[in-house]
Amino acid sequence: xxxxxxxxxxxxxxxxxxxxxxxxxxxxxxxxxxxxxxxxxxxxxxxxxxxxxxxxxxxxxxxxxxxxxxxxxxxxxxxxxxxxxxxxxxxxxxxxxxxxxxxxxxxxxxxxxxxxxxxxxxxxxxxxxxxxxxxxxxxxxxxxxxxxxxxxxxxxxxxxxxxxxxxxxxxxxxxxxxxxxxxxxxxxxxxxxxxxxxxxxxxxxxxxxxxxxxxxxxxxxxxxxxxxxxxxxxxxxxxxxxxxxxxxxxxxxxxxxxxxxxxxxxxxxxxxxxxxxxxxxxxxxxxxxxxxxxxxxxxxxxxxxxxxxxxxxxxxxxxxxxxxxxxxxxxxxxxxxx
Amino acid sequence: xxxxxxxxxxxxxxxxxxxxxxxxxxxxxxxxxxxxxxxxxxxxxxxxxxxxxxxxxxxxxxxxxxxxxxxxxxxxxxxxxxxxxxxxxxxxxxxxxxxxxxxxxxxxxxxxxxxxxxxxxxxxxxxxxxxxxxxxxxxxxxxxxxxxxxxxxxxxxxxxxxxxxxxxxxxxxxxxxxxxxxxxxxxxxxxxxxxxxxxxxxxxxxxxxxxxxxxxx
Numbered sequence: 001x002x003x004x005x006x007x008x009x010x011x012x013x014x015x016x017x018x019x020x021x022x023x024x025x026x027x028x029x030x031x032x033x034x035x036x037x038x039x040x041x042x043x044x045x046x047x048x049x050x051x052x053x054x055x056x057x058x059x060x061x062x063x064x065x066x067x068x069x070x071x072x073x074x075x076x077x078x079x080x081x082x083x084x085x086x087x088x089x090x091x092x093x094x095x096x097x098x099x100x101x102x103x104x105x106x107x108x109x110x111x112x113x114x115x116x117x118x119x120x121x122x123x124x125x126x127x128x129x130x131x132x133x134x135x136x137x138x139x140x141x142x143x144x145x146x147x148x149x150x151x152x153x154x155x156x157x158x159x160x161x162x163x164x165x166x167x168x169x170x171x172x173x174x175x176x177x178x179x180x181x182x183x184x185x186x187x188x189x190x191x192x193x194x195x196x197x198x199x200x201x202x203x204x205x206x207x208x209x210x211x212x213x214x215x216x217x218x219x220x221x222x223x224x225x226x227x228x229x230x231x232x233x234x235x236x237x238x239x240x241x242x243x244x245x246x247x248x249x250x251x252x253x254x255x256x257x258x259x260x261x262x263x264x265x266x267x268x269x270x271x272x273x274x275x276x277x278x279x280x281x282x283x284x285x286x287x288x289x290x291x292x293x294x295x296x297x298x299x300x301x302x303x304x305x306x307x308x309x310x311x312x313x314x315x316x317x318x319x320x321x322x323x324x325x326x327x328x329x330x331x332x333x334x335x336x337x338x
Numbered sequence: 339x340x341x342x343x344x345x346x347x348x349x350x351x352x353x354x355x356x357x358x359x360x361x362x363x364x365x366x367x368x369x370x371x372x373x374x375x376x377x378x379x380x381x382x383x384x385x386x387x388x389x390x391x392x393x394x395x396x397x398x399x400x401x402x403x404x405x406x407x408x409x410x411x412x413x414x415x416x417x418x419x420x421x422x423x424x425x426x427x428x429x430x431x432x433x434x435x436x437x438x439x440x441x442x443x444x445x446x447x448x449x450x451x452x453x454x455x456x457x458x459x460x461x462x463x464x465x466x467x468x469x470x471x472x473x474x475x476x477x478x479x480x481x482x483x484x485x486x487x488x489x490x491x492x493x494x495x496x497x498x499x500x501x502x503x504x505x506x507x508x509x510x511x512x513x514x515x516x517x518x519x520x521x522x523x524x525x526x527x528x529x530x531x532x533x534x535x536x537x538x539x540x541x542x543x544x545x546x547x548x549x550x551x552x553x554x555x
Contacts, residue, residue, distance in 0.1 A: 047453045073456040080457040086450035090472040099468070100458040148458045 001182030007053035016207040028198035036207040046073035079150025087129040094125040100148035115143035135166040153184035239268035253307040262338040272312035274333040282329040341513040349490040352428035360436030385434035393498025424500035432485035443477020483544035
């Protein structure tokens with residue numbers, strides 16, 4: 001499967017102008033809310049129309065402004081999963097799935113049975129959507145798409161309305177669902193979810209593709225400031241280059257040694273859990289300003305000359321406000337953005 | 339009892355027309371890309387015009403001297419002062435209520451369920467019949483009862499276009515007018531109470547039905 005997307009559309013606050021290619025893979029559009037990622041998905045599905053561009057799927061043209069081609073959403077064969085599930089409220093679970101099922105009467109029924117058991121919906125056949133829990137409703141939406149003619153999947157924040165526990169469980173089921181399809185595009189603002197589910201990521205910022213890469217690349221070495229923010233980098237500072245291997249981080253008040261500093265350096269970032277207590281280069285003394293206990297770690301706010309950083313450290317360490325602590329900003333873990 | 343029967347018969351026939359015309363127009367206007375406001379204003383006009391003005395327009399466009407009236411005359415049909423005229427008058431006056439209520443119900447639907455149906459491959463026709471209509475049930479029901487009640491109480495357009503012919507076009511509201519003119523306050527009072535009771539019953543039935551219709555079948 002090969003999906004090529006190049007679309008442009010004037011939106012209220014900015015021009016959406018994106019280009020990417022999806023092969024047999026799970027591809028994620030990672031962006032903050034209002035970045036244009038959901039709109040991109042709607043343009044691919046045919047729910048909204050681009051101002052210009054071209055969308056092709058395995059050589060089949062879904063949209064081409066130059067040639068005046070604009071296939072209806074019905075004939076694009078995109079399985080769209082909505083954030084609010086979009087189940088038909090006037091139909092039972094079974095009717096919702098049958099509505100989408102293709103084939104003869106027998107084929108429809110067998111698709112229904114197959115998907116009911118696949119998503120553990122047996123016993124809920126005659127229930128109306130308003131009586132379903134969030135997790136059940138999400139499963140029905142999956143079952144409905146899988147029973148349909150869809151050839152690839154488009155998922156618009158499919159798990160964001162669920163609580164953490166259900167979310168993690170459905171993530172695993174979703175990974176199974178993906179195996180039935182050649183390609184899937186997942187839209188999300190949640191870096192963790194994207195990292196767990198997607199193989200490749202495009203970071204979207206204000207309507208533009210900011211960075212593309214494998215999930216691993218984007219997370220270990222975010223190529224742009226937006227990528228760093230969305231992948232959960234919590235210490236970001238304005239910065240400037242002061243020597244070949246030295247930079248000054250304004251918001252932290254620190255002079256740091258780093259490798260390969262670009263000339264036009266503007267920002268520097270370090271993950272909260274990259275800060276280390278092992279002595280070495282870029283070693284500074286801080287004062288513990290606050291300790292916030294998270295589920296599986298402490299978020300420690302450390303201060304030096306009125307400027308602060310966040311340090312994430314495991315709970316085996318005893319820390320009190322006012323303690324002095326020596327922390328290293330490891331050279332190889334600093335992110336530099338020009 | 340005749341005015342009561344004529345009222346019910348006229349209102350029922352008018353409601354039958356507005357039911358289908360209202361749903362059709364609601365769908366038509368919802369799907370319009372341009373000129374929505376203008377078309378909407380034209381359909382809504384009978385609601386804001388004094389009914390006598392609407393009746394006068396009907397008289398002018400469908401009366402004997404109008405092109406349509408002349409055409410009908412060829413087939414020996416005259417509309418003015420007939421029961422059919424009373425139905426047309428009631429239908430035109432009550433149509434905006436049916437149309438607006440239905441349109442509001444259509445527009446209240448979550449657009450995502452329509453989008454979902456489209457991406458799942460359902461034709462626009464199938465979407466309308468299996469998703470839009472069933473999910474707009476409560477609104478359609480409310481529109482039907484409202485336009486029936488309005489049709490049953492129609493006076494101005496009816497008296498202009500259908501007159502007040504006892505046994506033919508005399509409804510309860512025109513009968514009240516005739517009775518007051520003849521100084522028969524007892525009779526007027528009887529019809530007034532009857533009409534008020536009828537309207538009250540329908541609105542009560544409407545509220546009950548809308549509450550019970552809930553969100554699905």
